Amino acid sequence: xxxxxxxxxxxxxxxxxxxxxxxxxxxxxxxxxxxxxxxxxxxxxxxxxxxxxxxxxxxxxxxxxxxxxxxxxxxxxxxxxxxxxxxxxxxxxxxxxxxxxxxxxxxxxxxxxxxxxxxxxxxxxxxxxxxxxxxxxxxxxxxxxxxxxxxxxxxxxxxxxxxxxxxxxxxxxxxxxxxxxxxxxxxxxxxxxxxxxxxxxxxxxxxxxxxxxxxxxxxxxxxxxxxxxxxxxxxxxxxxxxxxxxxxxxxxxxxxxxxxxxxxxxxxxxxxxxxxxxxxxxxxxxxxxxxxxxxxxxxxx
Numbered sequence: 001x002x003x004x005x006x007x008x009x010x011x012x013x014x015x016x017x018x019x020x021x022x023x024x025x026x027x028x029x030x031x032x033x034x035x036x037x038x039x040x041x042x043x044x045x046x047x048x049x050x051x052x053x054x055x056x057x058x059x060x061x062x063x064x065x066x067x068x069x070x071x072x073x074x075x076x077x078x079x080x081x082x083x084x085x086x087x088x089x090x091x092x093x094x095x096x097x098x099x100x101x102x103x104x105x106x107x108x109x110x111x112x113x114x115x116x117x118x119x120x121x122x123x124x125x126x127x128x129x130x131x132x133x134x135x136x137x138x139x140x141x142x143x144x145x146x147x148x149x150x151x152x153x154x155x156x157x158x159x160x161x162x163x164x165x166x167x168x169x170x171x172x173x174x175x176x177x178x179x180x181x182x183x184x185x186x187x188x189x190x191x192x193x194x195x196x197x198x199x200x201x202x203x204x205x206x207x208x209x210x211x212x213x214x215x216x217x218x219x220x221x222x223x224x225x226x227x228x229x230x231x232x233x234x235x236x237x238x239x240x241x242x243x244x245x246x247x248x249x250x251x252x253x254x255x256x257x258x259x260x261x262x263x264x265x266x267x268x269x270x271x272x273x274x275x276x277x278x279x280x281x282x283x284x285x286x287x288x289x290x291x292x293x294x295x296x297x298x299x300x301x
Contacts, residue, residue: 068106
């Protein structure tokens with residue numbers, strides 16, 4: 001592997017991906033399940049981390065998107081390597097803690113592990129939610145830059161709860177994009193990758209944008225792709241995404257992950273960082289460092 005960005009910048013971008021994910025989650029959670037019309041009527045353009053929403057969150061509080069990604073990262077750290085069982089154990093521990101939110105498909109899969117030790121749920125064409133895609137970042141960082149390893153990790157973590165073609169494809173695509181961003185890809189190169197993905201899976205076509213941002217993984221990625229490529233800054237990308245409402249914590253988290261990695265820590269607005277729990281930010285940075293150092297790319301750093 002030949003890094004096209006400096007090792008210090010690689011680590012910084014990995015940290016920014018994790019922090020960007022959490023910020024997108026916290027920002028979007030306020031307007032989750034709202035329509036664009038409702039958001040406009042109440043906020044004009046929604047652009048501040050204020051908490052509230054249907055979950056009645058504190059400002060800066062994150063939801064299952066960030067928490068499940070952290071479960072994977074913690075499992076890798078505790079196990080000193082990748083383990084589906086270790087991840088499932090962390091998911092079970094998290095669910096027992098009565099988290100503020102957990103999607104139905106995620107809950108069903110975690111309970112299957114708790115009751116039966118299930119590490120791969122059966123294929124179900126109706127399980128096309130975004131719950132596996134939203135937590136892809138640790139798998140992407142740990143596998144950098146090995147695409148085959150990425151596919152293995154992506155599908156193993158996904159199928160603990162979701163086993164569906166579009167979910168699988170979305171997880172792999174997001175992981176590939178993170179790999180490319182962390183190796184210095186431009187937006188035009190990333191757009192080429194996504195265009196190829198849409199050619200293989202036409203349902204994900206996002207241009208023209210249909211304006212749907214539901215928890216269906218196709219709608220989720222259409223929203224993320226449209227606003228990531230339309231935005232000219234980290235803030236642009238996230239504000240455009242979350243103002244679509246619907247599953248805004250997850251679209252915000254995924255877009256924040258990509259935009260964080262692409263634009264870097266310095267591009268994340270300070271006013272948003274100040275709203276986040278400093279302890280959470282430290283943990284996110286520590287896990288980003290550990291995952292990158294444990295990856296195949298780590299030996300080059």
